[in-house]
Amino acid sequence: MLYMNPVTNPYAPGAGQQPPELAGRDREIRMFEQVVARAAQDRPVRGVMLVGLRGVGKTVLLNRFRTVALEQGWTTAKLEVRSDVSLRQQIAESMHVAMRRFAAESRAKGAVRQFLAVLKAFSLKVSPDGTWQLAIDVDAARGSADSGDLAADLTLLFAEADALVRRVGGGVGLFMDELQDASQQDLTSLAVACHEMSQTRGRILVVGAGLPHLPAVLSDAKSYTERLFEYVPVDRLSRSNTDRAVTAPAAREGVAYTGGALDLLAALTDGYPFFIQMFAKEAWDVAPKSPITEDDVRTSEGLARQELASGFFGSRYERATQAERSYLKAVAALGADRVSTAEVAGHLKKRPSSLSPVRDSLLRKGLIYSVERGTVAFTVPHFAEFLNSQQP
Ligand SMILES: Nc1ncnc2c1ncn2[C@@H]1O[C@H](COP(=O)(O)OP(=O)(O)OP(=O)(O)O)[C@@H](O)[C@H]1O
Numbered sequence: 001m002l003y004m005n006p007v008t009n010p011y012a013p014g015a016g017q018q019p020p021e022l023a024g025r026d027r028e029i030r031m032f033e034q035v036v037a038r039a040a041q042d043r044p045v046r047g048v049m050l051v052g053l054r055g056v057g058k059t060v061l062l063n064r065f066r067t068v069a070l071e072q073g074w075t076t077a078k079l080e081v082r083s084d085v086s087l088r089q090q091i092a093e094s095m096h097v098a099m100r101r102f103a104a105e106s107r108a109k110g111a112v113r114q115f116l117a118v119l120k121a122f123s124l125k126v127s128p129d130g131t132w133q134l135a136i137d138v139d140a141a142r143g144s145a146d147s148g149d150l151a152a153d154l155t156l157l158f159a160e161a162d163a164l165v166r167r168v169g170g171g172v173g174l175f176m177d178e179l180q181d182a183s184q185q186d187l188t189s190l191a192v193a194c195h196e197m198s199q200t201r202g203r204i205l206v207v208g209a210g211l212p213h214l215p216a217v218l219s220d221a222k223s224y225t226e227r228l229f230e231y232v233p234v235d236r237l238s239r240s241n242t243d244r245a246v247t248a249p250a251a252r253e254g255v256a257y258t259g260g261a262l263d264l265l266a267a268l269t270d271g272y273p274f275f276i277q278m279f280a281k282e283a284w285d286v287a288p289k290s291p292i293t294e295d296d297v298r299t300s301e302g303l304a305r306q307e308l309a310s311g312f313f314g315s316r317y318e319r320a321t322q323a324e325r326s327y328l329k330a331v332a333a334l335g336a337d338r339v340s341t342a343e344v345a346g347h348l349k350k351r352p353s354s355l356s357p358v359r360d361s362l363l364r365k366g367l368i369y370s371v372e373r374g375t376v377a378f379t380v381p382h383f384a385e386f387l388n389s390q391q392p
Pocket residue numbers: 012013014015016017018019020021022023024025052053054055056057058059060061245273274275276277
């Protein structure tokens with residue numbers, strides 16, 4: 001064989017793509033299994049929020065959590081928050097999809113219809129003029145969950161879902177990706193409904209994922225969210241888990257790595273899951289045979305960097321305006337992990353206040369985040385290196 005078969009290349013670089021080996025998340029998965037088991041026994045639990053930079057594996061871990069819930073017989077709804085659609089609409093749609101599947105399998109048809117009637121009522125307030133409607137062929141249970149106040153309506157909807165699963169078993173998991181993109185008002189309502197649920201020990205579990213400033217965004221929305229949710233940091237993989245992410249999928253195809261190859265992959269990827277998938281994929285494709293060597297990794301390094309430059313980094317950079325690009329480059333030039341907005345202004349020779357609109361739009365686009373007032377950092381790992389390597 002001249003080259004290793006690209007068809008059997010196991011690696012999966014891509015947003016939300018299930019990795020061939022979910023390395024280094026065993027503890028988090030066990031923790032979530034316990035949360036689900038506790039909720040099923042009506043013991044107090046908190047909603048779980050996965051928090052981390054771009055490409056660390058929040059979405060795939062969220063999906064894994066969803067599988068855990070499904071395996072325990074739970075009903076699960078999933079959505080990726082969009083800032084241009086109300087949370088009410090997104091919850092209504094995802095709950096509907098979840099309940100349709102549930103209804104098809106369940107024998108408690110009456111109870112399901114009762115829930116759908118409340119869900120329909122809940123959805124009526126999405127667009128008061130009736131331009132948007134949920135395609136449910138039941139009559140809305142008018143007067144419940146249709147007050148127009150999302151906090152109150154969501155509380156009722158959750159209570160109704162809780163009543164349903166108490167009759168038929170299991171629980172309901174509401175999985176929300178990119179939660180930092182929801183409006184502050186919607187997040188306040190969500191927090192209030194979760195707070196109510198936690199007091200009645202409802203079997204509704206809210207599980208979110210978002211960028212590092214998600215805890216700050218939530219606590220701005222409602223101060224008690226620090227105690228309401230359990231924040232789980234999703235971070236880079238340790239050296240041994242980086243090796244496992246690389247070698248375990250290859251071993252299943254009968255392919256090995258030399259120690260030098262693994263050293264270099266660890267150095268190039270810095271343990272970031274997206275980079276691990278990308279560099280390992282390219283190394284596999286250029287390797288003439290097993291074991292994959294340090295030299296193979298070095299040969300493919302440029303290809304991997306090109307892929308990252310056009311996708312992971314480039315797609316984000318291209319979405320930025322000229323002014324935003326200058327701002328990003330200033331942050332990168334300053335070098336540190338976290339830079340002060342005053343320094344950025346100094347670097348650009350502008351007044352800090354004049355840069356606020358640019359900074360705010362970069363925050364909204366999720367390219368930078370701010371956990372401490374007056375500072376910003378990139379949400380994209382190694383973004384500074386990428387920007388600094390760009391031609392001026
Ligand atoms: N534990 C892991 N082990 C190995 N690879 C992983 C792991 N977690 C994620 N990956 C890989 O990393 C990449 C990024 O994963 P994912 O899309 O879930 O990240 P994310 O944190 O949701 O990123 P974003 O903030 O951009 O949405 C995918 O290619 C995925 O296969």
